Amino acid sequence: MTMKEIKDFVAQFDARIPLDESRIVRNRNRYYLLSKKLKQQAPKGFFYAGAYLGAVKGAAFFPSFILLSMVAESKANKLVIDKKTAWLFICGRDIFKKGILKGNNLKKGDYTLILNEHNECLGFGKIMHNLREEPDVNKVVVKNILDIGDFLRREKRQSKRQQHSSRVQGRDRTPHKYFRRS
Amino acid sequence: MSSKEFFVNRYKTLGWIYKEVKLKQAIRINTMNANRDTVVKRLESLGIMLEKIPFLKDGYWIHKSKFSVGATAEYLLGLYSIQEAAAQIPATLFTELEDKTVLDACASPGGKTVQLANRMNNSGVIVALELKQRKMFALANQLERNRVTNTATYNMNAKEATKLNMKFDCVLLDVPCSGNYVTDKDWFSKRTIEDVHRNARLQRQILTEGVEVTKHGGEIVYATCSLEPEENELNIDWAIGALNVEVEEINCHGEKGLTTVFGKELDSSIEKCRRIWPSQTQGFFVCKLRKLA
Numbered sequence: 001m002t003m004k005e006i007k008d009f010v011a012q013f014d015a016r017i018p019l020d021e022s023r024i025v026r027n028r029n030r031y032y033l034l035s036k037k038l039k040q041q042a043p044k045g046f047f048y049a050g051a052y053l054g055a056v057k058g059a060a061f062f063p064s065f066i067l068l069s070m071v072a073e074s075k076a077n078k079l080v081i082d083k084k085t086a087w088l089f090i091c092g093r094d095i096f097k098k099g100i101l102k103g104n105n106l107k108k109g110d111y112t113l114i115l116n117e118h119n120e121c122l123g124f125g126k127i128m129h130n131l132r133e134e135p136d137v138n139k140v141v142v143k144n145i146l147d148i149g150d151f152l153r154r155e156k157r158q159s160k161r162q163q164h165s166s167r168v169q170g171r172d173r174t175p176h177k178y179f180r181r182s
Numbered sequence: 183m184s185s186k187e188f189f190v191n192r193y194k195t196l197g198w199i200y201k202e203v204k205l206k207q208a209i210r211i212n213t214m215n216a217n218r219d220t221v222v223k224r225l226e227s228l229g230i231m232l233e234k235i236p237f238l239k240d241g242y243w244i245h246k247s248k249f250s251v252g253a254t255a256e257y258l259l260g261l262y263s264i265q266e267a268a269a270q271i272p273a274t275l276f277t278e279l280e281d282k283t284v285l286d287a288c289a290s291p292g293g294k295t296v297q298l299a300n301r302m303n304n305s306g307v308i309v310a311l312e313l314k315q316r317k318m319f320a321l322a323n324q325l326e327r328n329r330v331t332n333t334a335t336y337n338m339n340a341k342e343a344t345k346l347n348m349k350f351d352c353v354l355l356d357v358p359c360s361g362n363y364v365t366d367k368d369w370f371s372k373r374t375i376e377d378v379h380r381n382a383r384l385q386r387q388i389l390t391e392g393v394e395v396t397k398h399g400g401e402i403v404y405a406t407c408s409l410e411p412e413e414n415e416l417n418i419d420w421a422i423g424a425l426n427v428e429v430e431e432i433n434c435h436g437e438k439g440l441t442t443v444f445g446k447e448l449d450s451s452i453e454k455c456r457r458i459w460p461s462q463t464q465g466f467f468v469c470k471l472r473k474l475a
Contacts, residue, residue, distance in 0.1 A: 035332060041283060041307050042334035043346050048322040049334035064326055090255055120259050148258040151327050158319050 005061040006031060006053055012111040013124070015076030023050075030055045065121070065148060068113060072121040077112040079103040079125075079142065086116040090149040095125065095142035097134055104131045112142065123147035186370035189363075193409065193459075196440060203364050203460040207244040208235060208267040209251060210293075212328055214300045216261040224256055237435035241270050260328035265293040266365075268458050268466035271434050272356060272405040273297040275470050279306070282351040286310040287340035287392055290317035292324035294356055299330040308333040309348065311340050340388045349397045357385045359406035359413050362465035382412040386420060393425045393473055402427065402471040407464055411443045414467035418455060419448040427471040429454045439469065 003021050010017055023039055025032050027046065034042070034050035042049055051070075054063040072078065081089065085099025095114070106112055110127040125142040134141055183191075190200040209232075211218045218240060222232060229248055235241035244251055251257060252264055273294050276284075279302045286295045289310035298308055308330075312318055315337050325333055338345070340355075360381050363369035389404065396402055404421075406413050418439070421427055429451040439455030441448045455469035 033331075035307075037305075037307050038332060038334060041348065042309065043336075043348065045336065046334040047318050047337050048325060051329075051331040052322070052326050066326060066329055066331070069329065086255060090258065116255065120255075122255065122259075148255070148327075151258050151323055152253060154323055155320070158316075 005056050006067070009054070009061045009063055009067075010071055013071055013076040013113060014110075015071050015074050017070050017074050024053070025049070029057060063124075063146070065123075065151075068121045068124060068146075072113050072115065072119075077103075077106055077110055078115055079106070079112050080115045080117065080119070081122075083117060086114075086122060089114055089122055089125075089144060090147050092144060092147060092149055092153075094128075094140040094144050096137065097131070097139055097141045098137035100131070100141070106131050111145075114142070114147070123150075184370075185373065188375070189370060189373070189409075195444065196411065198459045201460070203464075205266070205364050205464055206462070207251065208265060208270070209242050209244065209262045210238070210265045210270050210297060211240045211242070211262050212260055212296065212300050213240060214303050215259070215329055221256060221261045224261075225251075225254070228254060228256075230254075235267050235270075238267065238270050239274070241265075241267055243267065258327065263293055263296055263324075263328065265297070266464055268407070268435075268463035269293060270297065271436075271456075271458075271466070272354060272403045272468050273301060275403050275432050275434065275468065276301070276352045276354075276401055279352060281306045283348070284308045285343065285348075285350040285353045285392070285395060287343060287353065287355050287388060288312070288357055289335065290314065290321045292321040294354060295321070295333060296324060296328045296330055298354065299325075299328070299332055302332060304330065304332045306332055309346060309350070310335045311338045311343065312336075313339045341384075341391050343391045343395045346395065348395065349400075350395055351397055351400050353392045353396045353400065353402045355388055355392045355402060355404045357388050357404065357406055357413075359385070359408040360410055361407055362409050362460065364460045364464040365407065378408070378410045378412050381408070382410075382417055385413055385417055389417065389421050390425060393421070393427055393471070396473045398473055398475040400473050401430070402473065403468065404471060405466070405468045407466050409459070409465040409467075411440060414457065415440045415443055415448055415452050415455065416446075418452055418469055418471075421471065422449045422451065426474045428474060430470040430472050432456060432468070432470050434468070435463075436466070436468070439467075 031053040032050045051066045052064040053067045080102035106127045123146045231246040232242040233245045289295045290312040295310045436456030436458040438453040458466040
């Protein structure tokens with residue numbers, strides 16, 4: 001059960017990555033891949049450890065960017081986009097066909113990793129139209145699902161949540177249940 | 183006498199004349215994720231003008247930038263971290279880090295934790311402690327963004343590090359301190375000498391615990407961003423007498439530690455510590471201790 005969510009998620013990119021199940025630890029709703037040393041030495045009760053792989057929320061799996069980078073190192077659905085498109089993607093925008101530099105044979109419904117010109121993984125998206133057949137270069141062809149701009153959005157969310165908490169109670173309090181330890 | 187006059191007079195007694203300092207933003211290249219020259223070229227192509235920090239291998243000052251260096255793709259990909267120049271010094275002082283077991287006792291927001299992981303090339307183990315739960319998220323984000331994979335974080339007080347039942351080769355004690363006026367424009371109106379004494383007591387407790395969890399022969403780096411000798415030289419002088427440690431020679435930016443403080447003679451080995459008065463960087467104090475067998 002531990003691996004199913006991760007394997008299913010990775011398979012969406014038509015990819016497989018080698019993960020040693022014995023070193024995957026679930027802590028609350030989050031999965032971590034620990035090195036041998038970390039597994040042997042790190043005391044129990046950690047908040048975060050090793051390579052964070054992602055979190056399960058209800059039936060959905062929310063991958064980490066470490067996991068996406070691991071998938072990007074293997075054979076997988078990938079699109080390389082130009083500089084301007086990469087910037088817009090990080091800002092949360094979808095991708096127009098004209099911004100794609102490499103990887104035009106994906107079909108509607110496929111999930112794909114989005115890479116910049118340096119082959120660095122910026123996130124992932126869902127193909128909206130068969131890329132090879134779509135003639136309109138100004139059409140949105142990839143829907144943005146997750147991008148690295150999320151790090152900045154998380155900070156804003158967390159800071160808002162903390163401000164709200166301090167207004168409510170006038171002091172620090174337990175964080176949102178998504179992050180709470182069991 | 184105002185609070186500012188009080189502290190400024192103290193600095194004068196210690197041999198330094200107070201001056202206003204405008205802090206320059208600094209970054210550190212994460213060489214485990216990217217080649218240093220490549221990152222520099224990429225940032226320069228974005229119009230960010232960098233100036234090499236002469237006393238740091240991977241540090242650069244932001245000379246000029248039209249936008250926030252905390253919102254570039256390169257930053258979000260963990261190719262560099264935003265980290266004040268003096269704050270980049272402590273993690274560079276450990277002799278050897280690869281494959282070691284390391285404690286970062288007061289870790290959040292995680293800049294030094296990432297720097298340690300970088301020096302270790304993600305090998306070995308880092309145990310990072312943070313007392314405040316709300317800071318645990320910032321620490322986790324920092325580790326994920328910088329692709330750190332050798333660290334375990336704990337919502338734990340550094341004063342209780344022995345509860346981990348672990349012994350460490352290297353211990354970083356970047357202890358909570360009174361800070362300094364360079365990073366806080368209201369510092370003088372907020373701080374009192376009582377705060378300094380309270381922080382110094384807390385730091386001694388953390389020092390005691392830090393030495394306790396260090397292996398014999400292991401290294402402890404103690405750092406504060408305070409200018410007050412009670413939190414720096416006087417604490418180290420106390421540690422030499424009370425704990426099983428000696429001060430090690432270090433070769434880094436800064437002046438020799440003070441061996442005479444307000445008329446009190448301290449152990450001569452304290453001059454091996456480094457005191458950084460505000461100038462190119464914020465105020466800082468750093469020293470390396472070795473736990474004796």
